[in-house]
Amino acid sequence: MxxxxxxxxxxxxxxxxxxxxxxxxxxxxxxxxxxxxxxxxxxxxxxxxxxxxxxxxxxxxxxxxxxxxxxxxxxxxxxxxxxxxLCRTFQISRELKLMTVLENLMLVPPGQEGENLWKTWFIPLRVRRQESEIREKALQALDSVGLLHLKDEYAGNLSGGQKRLLELARTMMAExxxxxxxxxxxxxxxxxxxxxxxxxxxxxxxxxxxxxxxxxxxxxxxxxxxxxxxxxxxxxxxxxxxxxxxxxxxxxxxxxxxxxx
Ligand SMILES: Nc1ncnc2c1ncn2[C@@H]1O[C@H](COP(=O)(O)OP(=O)(O)O)[C@@H](O)[C@H]1O
Ligand SMILES: [Mg+2]
Missing domain, CATH: 3.40.50.300 (P-loop containing nucleotide triphosphate hydrolases)
Structure with missing residues (x-):
């Protein structure tokens, strides 16, 4: 206690x-x-x-x-x-930097290797939910960290602080x-x-x-x-x-x- x-x-x-x-x-x-x-x-x-x-x-x-x-x-x-x-955050990888902020929360890139929570995170999500639901959830997660206005920006173009917020938003996708x-x-x-x-x-x-x-x-x-x-x-x-x-x-x-x- x-x-x-x-x-x-x-x-x-x-x-x-x-x-x-x-x-x-x-x-x-x-x-x-x-x-x-x-x-x-x-x-x-x-x-x-x-x-x-x-x-x-x-x-x-x-x-x-x-x-x-x-x-x-x-x-x-x-x-x-x-x-x-119980989720730990991971830094936005090189591959993820080439995707938009919204895609970072939604996509499962094929054939990723290395430290990839992707598969563990998002494949189960995709099985459970329709694409539109995932999108809605991603938009909400971005809104909750104040990144909604940057949803179409490439993740690699974000500032240091915004990248950290994106990591947080990705984690929030897993509830x-x-x-x-x-x-x-x-x-x-x-x-x-x-x-x-x-x-x-x-x-x-x-x-x-x-x-x-x-x-x-x-x-x-x-x-x-x-x-x-x-x-x-x-x-x-x-x-x-x-x-x-x-x-x-x-x-x-x-x-x-x-x-x-
Ligand atoms: N995978 C690893 N293999 C060998 N040594 C490691 C590994 N990870 C951490 N260490 C060593 O364990 C000690 C603690 O490291 P770490 O947990 O990264 O400390 P901190 O995060 O507090 O800076 C360090 O001496 C580091 O070199
Ligand atoms: Mg450390």
Whole structure:
């Protein structure tokens, strides 16, 4: 239970992921409360992205347990966690940049290879729904992130911040309950970052999704996340409100100390 009496939507218990001798995630336990924006920060190499990869099922944990809505999900694939409503964002790939914003949300390009959620995302959608329904849904998703006016623009022509909003809109097509968002502020200028922050907040307040967000820019994290969890060298260092984290000398030290290399 959290302070508001809500049970967490996501619970991570003693999760470990090593790569050879590298202890990327070294016994992490944490909870993510429903319908909030929880931040995850820490220096480069702290294990944040690896933790997201393990939670989403891209990597298998070496040890530990992960629960989503009370159900154990460690051992499930990316596809399976996705179908349960746990979605991580992926950067708009080179192929997707050659398509329009609307097509990015609608099309299944044939023969795609590599990190492709496409197939897992959109083929099931297509089977279930008529094209017109998918289009309607795509337009709504674009509207909800403020990109409707750019629907016919090539994705490659979008600014950094708009690309991040497009990633978010693609994720929303899957009707997620929990979105894992890795560094949404990367490559985004400060004024666009404020727009992005506002849209993330609105997805939570208006559509009831839960967001777990890895942040690099303290400004974005401090602005939208509460609580904030801090990782260092594969472990959870601390957790608290933005105010608590902002004045924690240990947090300052790991950032000024140049990370965990
Ligand atoms: N697929 C991988 N293979 C080998 N080492 C990896 C892999 N992914 C991450 N690592 C290593 O795990 C550690 C944590 O990396 P990462 O999770 O990307 O940290 P962060 O996202 O906090 O910067 C780093 O030392 C990184 O080099
Ligand atoms: Mg990372």
């Amino acid at each position: 959290d302070g508001n009496g809500n049970s967490p939507i996501l619970s991570v218990r003693n999760v470990r992921k090593y790569f050879g001798g590298i202890k990327a995630v070294d016994g992490v336990s944490l909870d993510v409360a429903s319908q909030r924006i929880t931040g995850l920060i820490g220096p480069n190499g702290a294990g944040k992205t690896t933790l997201f990869n393990v939670i989403s099922g891209l990597y298998k944990a070496d040890a530990g347990e992960i629960y989503f809505k009370g159900e154990r999900i460690d051992g499930l694939s990316l596809h399976q966690t996705f179908q349960k409503g 997620p309950e929990l979105i894992l968002f890795d560094e949404p502020g990367a490559g985004v200028n400060p004024s666009e970052r404020r727009v992005l922050a506002e849209h993330i907040r609105r997805l939570v307040s208006e559509q009831g999704v839960t967001v777990f967000l890895i942040g690099h820019e303290m400004e974005l994290v401090m602005d939208v996340c509460d609580p904030i969890i801090v990782m260092d060298r594969g472990k959870k260092l601390t957790e608290g409100s933005p105010e608590e984290i902002g004045r924690d000398p240990r947090v300052l030290e790991i950032y000024l100390g140049g990370g965990s290399q």
